[in-house]
Amino acid sequence: MICLLEFIVIILTIILIWILMILLLFRREIKAARERDPAAKSDIELILLYPGIHALIFYRFTNFLHKLKIPIIPRTISQLARFLTGIEIHPAAHIGRGLFIDHGMGVVIGETSIIGENVTLYQGVTLGGTGKERGKRHPTIGNNVVIGTGAKVLGDISIGDNSYVGANAVVIKDVPPNSTIVGVPGRITKQEGKKIDLSLDHRHVIDPITESINELKRRISDLEKK
Numbered sequence: 001m002i003c004l005l006e007f008i009v010i011i012l013t014i015i016l017i018w019i020l021m022i023l024l025l026f027r028r029e030i031k032a033a034r035e036r037d038p039a040a041k042s043d044i045e046l047i048l049l050y051p052g053i054h055a056l057i058f059y060r061f062t063n064f065l066h067k068l069k070i071p072i073i074p075r076t077i078s079q080l081a082r083f084l085t086g087i088e089i090h091p092a093a094h095i096g097r098g099l100f101i102d103h104g105m106g107v108v109i110g111e112t113s114i115i116g117e118n119v120t121l122y123q124g125v126t127l128g129g130t131g132k133e134r135g136k137r138h139p140t141i142g143n144n145v146v147i148g149t150g151a152k153v154l155g156d157i158s159i160g161d162n163s164y165v166g167a168n169a170v171v172i173k174d175v176p177p178n179s180t181i182v183g184v185p186g187r188i189t190k191q192e193g194k195k196i197d198l199s200l201d202h203r204h205v206i207d208p209i210t211e212s213i214n215e216l217k218r219r220i221s222d223l224e225k226k
């Protein structure tokens with residue numbers, strides 16, 4: 001009986017030390033989550049229940065192993081982390097402090113991605129390659145950037161500081177600082193807080209395939225007339 005009691009005390013002590021360590025080592029990330037998610041009620045809730053925090057704990061560890069040039073093990077742990085959290089972060093990615101991944105499911109952060117400080121990513125965000133590049137092939141995200149749910153930021157491009165990427169946007173070109181970018185392909189709609197593209201029709205987001213078909217139809221009809 002005493003043995004069981006001792007065992008429980010030891011386990012509880014280990015859990016307490018673990019929670020205190022996470023509170024200390026991930027204070028910027030926990031603070032960011034508290035500030036940016038109105039649903040977050042306490043630090044303990046964040047540590048126990050937020051997959052974005054769990055994914056970052058795994059990432060810091062795998063990144064450490066990657067820097068020691070240990071093969072296979074960092075990727076194996078990051079795949080396990082993906083299984084547990086739904087968030088895939090390559091161990092070689094560079095991630096600044098204060099990243100908040102809200103909800104998390106479906107987030108992918110590629111190998112050569114660079115993420116600045118105080119960035120927010122919602123579920124389904126991909127920081128990926130275009131499939132055509134080698135070497136640095138993933139985006140560089142500035143400080144204080146927010147990337148909306150389902151957005152894809154593809155290729156070795158830069159998203160400037162303090163920018164917003166709208167939900168479901170597909171960004172394939174550099175974005176200057178203090179911009180808002182929406183749609184497919186991504187278009188800048190606001191810069192320095194001012195609207196800059198009045199012609200953008202957000203209710204009919206431009207689809208490049210539809211545009212190409214329309215262009216072909218126009219040419220066929222021109223040829224028929226001739």
Ligand SMILES: CC(C)(COP(=O)(O)OP(=O)(O)OC[C@H]1O[C@@H](n2cnc3c(N)ncnc32)[C@H](O)[C@@H]1OP(=O)(O)O)[C@@H](O)C(=O)NCCC(=O)NCCS
Pocket residue numbers: 103122147148149164165166167168169180181182183189190200201202205
């Ligand atoms: C883009 C976003 C940041 C809004 O930025 P904003 O600077 O406040 O922009 P506005 O709301 O003034 O919208 C600007 C224009 O873009 C349009 N727009 C906004 N978000 C858009 C989106 N995701 N896709 C396409 N168009 C969008 C608006 O309809 C508006 O069009 P209008 O000028 O014709 O009226 C925001 O709409 C967004 O997508 N946030 C992501 C939030 C998110 O992912 N939440 C997940 C929670 S779980």
